[in-house]
Amino acid sequence: MGGALRMSSEFPAWPQYGDEERTGLIRALDQGQWWRMGGSEVDSFEREFAEYNGAEHALAVTNGTHALELALQVLGVGPGTEVIVPAFTFISSSQAAQRLGAVAVPVDVHPDTYNIDAERAAAAITSKTAAIMPVHMAGLLSDMDALAKLSADSGVPLIQDAAHAQGAEWNGKRVGDLGSVAAFSFQNGKLMTAGEGGAVTFPEQSQWDTAFVRHSCGRPNGDRGYFHETSGSNFRLNEFSASVLRAQLARLDSQVAVREQRWPLLSRLLSEIPGVVPQAMDERSNRNPHYMAMFRLPGVSEERRNAVVDALIERGLPAFAAFRAIYRCQGFWETGAPNETVEQLAARCPNADAMTHDTVWLHHRTLLGTEAQMHEIAEVLADTLATS
Numbered sequence: 330m331g332g333a334l335r336m337s338s339e340f341p342a343w344p345q346y347g348d349e350e351r352t353g354l355i356r357a358l359d360q361g362q363w364w365r366m367g368g369s370e371v372d373s374f375e376r377e378f379a380e381y382n383g384a385e386h387a388l389a390v391t392n393g394t395h396a397l398e399l400a401l402q403v404l405g406v407g408p409g410t411e412v413i414v415p416a417f418t419f420i421s422s423s424q425a426a427q428r429l430g431a432v433a434v435p436v437d438v439h440p441d442t443y444n445i446d447a448e449r450a451a452a453a454i455t456s457k458t459a460a461i462m463p464v465h466m467a468g469l470l471s472d473m474d475a476l477a478k479l480s481a482d483s484g485v486p487l488i489q490d491a492a493h494a495q496g497a498e499w500n501g502k503r504v505g506d507l508g509s510v511a512a513f514s515f516q517n518g519k520l521m522t523a524g525e526g527g528a529v530t531f532p533e534q535s536q537w538d539t540a541f542v543r544h545s546c547g548r549p550n551g552d553r554g555y556f557h558e559t560s561g562s563n564f565r566l567n568e569f570s571a572s573v574l575r576a577q578l579a580r581l582d583s584q585v586a587v588r589e590q591r592w593p594l595l596s597r598l599l600s601e602i603p604g605v606v607p608q609a610m611d612e613r614s615n616r617n618p619h620y621m622a623m624f625r626l627p628g629v630s631e632e633r634r635n636a637v638v639d640a641l642i643e644r645g646l647p648a649f650a651a652f653r654a655i656y657r658c659q660g661f662w663e664t665g666a667p668n669e670t671v672e673q674l675a676a677r678c679p680n681a682d683a684m685t686h687d688t689v690w691l692h693h694r695t696l697l698g699t700e701a702q703m704h705e706i707a708e709v710l711a712d713t714l715a716t717s
């Protein structure tokens with residue numbers, strides 16, 4: 330391995346920050362009011378984030394998992410209901426439904442876009458289905474035309490897991506403008522971050538009102554008499570995080586512009602390597618913030634994929650093994666699992682099952698690198714596959 334081809338330069342660091350975040354943190358500090366009640370940072374961030382994503386209303390919360398949980402609860406998900414989720418996703422998608430006492434029903438994804446298959450979602454609808462959760466994998470929007478039609482025909486609401494999709498557009502419309510609730514994450518690796526954090530956008534004021542009460546221990550805004558009107562929990566974001574997120578939001582467009590230039594180039598170069606198939610694009614997903622650079626090595630074993638990831642890391646690439654199908658995680662089975670075996674689910678979800686062992690992703694900071702680095706990434710990957 331001594332002479333192995335490796336990256337000759339570093340990628341930009343993540344997270345990115347500067348004087349805007351510093352100024353924001355001091356501004357929040359000097360307010361002397363560090364939670365959202367009576368402060369202005371969370372309120373301002375909610376307005377700015379809603380507008381950015383084309384939504385009428387946004388509620389900031391503690392993290393993306395809580396964003397999903399709160400959004401599902403607003404849609405009426407609870408014990409006795411089912412939520413349809415893609416089998417290939419980060420586990421929060423199913424965990425949020427399961428925490429509410431609902432059953433998470435995995436359905437397969439497309440093998441090329443890695444997004445939920447609307448026909449399979451349609452086939453999984455029962456009288457108990459309370460929500461369908463498309464996850465916009467790596468910033469590529471799910472087929473929102475087919476899903477909107479499915480939702481209209483079935484009466485089952487959509488909840489978009491938009492943890493990867495800040496600023497994404499479908500046919501020129503932002504995620505918050507597609508008629509359904511959307512949940513976002515601001516965890517450290519996400520496209521904008523305060524270390525932790527989340528938000529939900531809502532098409533309707535009444536949904537925001539319900540969510541506000543529930544995210545604050547069931548307590549109405551301005552309540553001084555401890556009238557807890559509903560059940561709930563404390564999912565409130567603090568003022569410091571919101572001040573950082575306002576600065577991060579202001580950085581997003583320029584970062585998206587760079588990644589949107591880099592991905593078509595990298596994707597073309599990757600597709601020229603034998604045995605490598607990059608995530609497909611969809612013209613209707615016309616603005617893609619590119620949360621990950623993902624590709625498959627179809628047919629490889631999990632051991633081989635993991636060895637490739639280790640070799641890429643050794644050669645200077647921030648590479649990761651992708652998610653495993655959610656039903657292949659022990660935690661999925663603890664509560665709220667469907668009445669099926671792993672084998673039955675694997676047979677129903679062949680694409681997610683294959684992706685569990687053949688899919689790789691690169692951190693989005695790679696796509697903030699130079700054009701020359703895109704060529705180097707492809708050269709390093711080709712050399713790794715040929716020689717290791």
Ligand SMILES: *Cc1c(COP(=O)(O)O)cnc(C)c1O
Binds near residue numbers: 395418422493515525
């Ligand atoms: C990151 C992520 C979440 C959860 O967000 P947290 O802020 O980490 O709780 C949910 N869904 C997907 C697809 C994610 O990638």
